[in-house]
Amino acid sequence: MINIDELKFDEKGLIPAIVQDARTGRVLTLAYMSRESLELSLEREKTTFWSRSRQELWLKGETSGNYQHLVSVTADCDGDALLVRVEPDGPACHKGTESCFEYPLWHSSNRGEFSVEGLYQLLQDRKATLPEGSYTSYLFQKGIDKILKKVGEECTEVIIAGKAGDKAETVYELADLAYHALVLMTEMGITPADVAKELASRHIIDHKVKQEKMT
Numbered sequence: 001m002i003n004i005d006e007l008k009f010d011e012k013g014l015i016p017a018i019v020q021d022a023r024t025g026r027v028l029t030l031a032y033m034s035r036e037s038l039e040l041s042l043e044r045e046k047t048t049f050w051s052r053s054r055q056e057l058w059l060k061g062e063t064s065g066n067y068q069h070l071v072s073v074t075a076d077c078d079g080d081a082l083l084v085r086v087e088p089d090g091p092a093c094h095k096g097t098e099s100c101f102e103y104p105l106w107h108s109s110n111r112g113e114f115s116v117e118g119l120y121q122l123l124q125d126r127k128a129t130l131p132e133g134s135y136t137s138y139l140f141q142k143g144i145d146k147i148l149k150k151v152g153e154e155c156t157e158v159i160i161a162g163k164a165g166d167k168a169e170t171v172y173e174l175a176d177l178a179y180h181a182l183v184l185m186t187e188m189g190i191t192p193a194d195v196a197k198e199l200a201s202r203h204i205i206d207h208k209v210k211q212e213k214m215t
Contacts, residue, residue, distance in 0.1 A: 002075060002079070004035060004038060006075075006079055007035075007038075007075060007079050007080070007082075008080040009034070009080075010080075014032040014033065014034055014050055014052070015033050015034075015081065015082055016030060016031075016032055016080075017030070017031050017033045017047075017049070017081075017082040017083075017084045018030055018081065018082065018084065019031060019047065019068065019084045019092065020083060020084065020086070021085075021086065021088060021099075021193060022072070022087055023087060023193060023196045023197070023200065024196060025117070026098070026099055026117050026193070027101055028068075028086070028088065028098070028099045028100065028101075029093065029100040029101075030100070031047075031060075032049060032050050033048075033049055033050060033082065036057065037050045040057070040059075041070060041073070042070070044059070045069060045070045046059060046061070046067050046069055046070065047059075047060045047067075047068040047070065047086060048060065060092075061089060064091075065089065066088060066089050066090030066091055067088075067089045068084075068086035068087070068088045068089070068092070069088075069089070070084070070085075070086055071085040071086055072084075072085045073085075088193070098191045098193060102124065104121065116178075116182070116192050119179075120182055120185070120186065120191070120192055123136060123183060123186040124186055126140065127140050127187070136183065139180075139183050140186075144184075147180065147183055147184050147187055148184065150180045150183075151177070151181060154173065154177035154180050157176065158170065158177050160173075161173045
């Protein structure tokens, strides 16, 4: 563990803070902290930054309600940047999106590990640009009824494969279902973080129920 005195704030007394969703690993935003805002963040266990445009402290979520609850703060090897892991109450961006990083510039077609977050971002891009010849574009153009129909069809396929005891086919159909569920989420503005948060709340409830049964 290090202390604040070991950090290297720049000539303006600021240090960059990369804010990451602790549940999904997604980078939410890049902000700046002064010594005071960092101390307040640790004290409140909520992110507090220094606004370079307004030249003042600001508690993230103070007006929007989208607080970011601290999970951990880690300095880099030079002590001049911070990784701030949080559990967000809502969108990180002032534009209402989950992350400030929502605008793909380039992505390799043959590199990079698969992730649900990555697929979700791709679906968001498809919805925004509707490239011709894309099956995903077709679904978005047809609208919610078509998307819901596909989700229902894939649910049925999963049931059939599972009932037959065919593991490989069940995996295949589950992947189809997951894809179409993500299309539905994109259409409705539901993020993977929303689902993760709901699952986390159920895990806590389930844990409490198990504890009650044991006592």
